[in-house]
Amino acid sequence: MGTESWASNPRVAKVMRGNRSRDTKPELAVRQLLHARGLRYRVNARPLPSLRRTADVVFPRRRIAVFIDGCFWHGCPEHYVPSKSNRSYWGPKIAANVARDAETTRVLSDAGWTVLRYSSHRAPEEVAASVESHVLAHDRDLPL
Secondary structure, three states, X not given: OOOXXXXXXXXXXXXXXXXOOOOOHHHHHHHHHHHXXXXXXXXXXXXXXXXXOOEEEEEOOOOEEEEEEOOOOOOOOOOOOOOOOOHHHHHHHHHHHXXXXXXXXXXXXXXXXXXXEEEOOOOHHHHHHHHHHXXXXXXXXXXX
């Protein structure tokens, strides 16, 4: 197996190795607050087994999927700054991520799921309060 990297330089390769796909600081902060509020959930789970996508926090019985999207990776309208290097790679990559996010939201919504998306720049307390209000609203709508 070769040691060549697709990264444009060693600095980029080091940064890319350090990026996490799960258990990011914003996710951990939100999960800690949700747990402290007495909410129980699944972590990094597929809401639909047939869909090869995982949500950061899933409430399976309530059919609520929570995504905490990084500003760069998901093209945050407020904070996304296009890469200055290797634009021919990063431009289409981020556009594909945004399109995949929209498709995931549509597929889950069509299947009866509530999809909650938050950018990682939002305060964890604000995100946890919003998620909790959706969970409690769902619980109120359930027949006894």
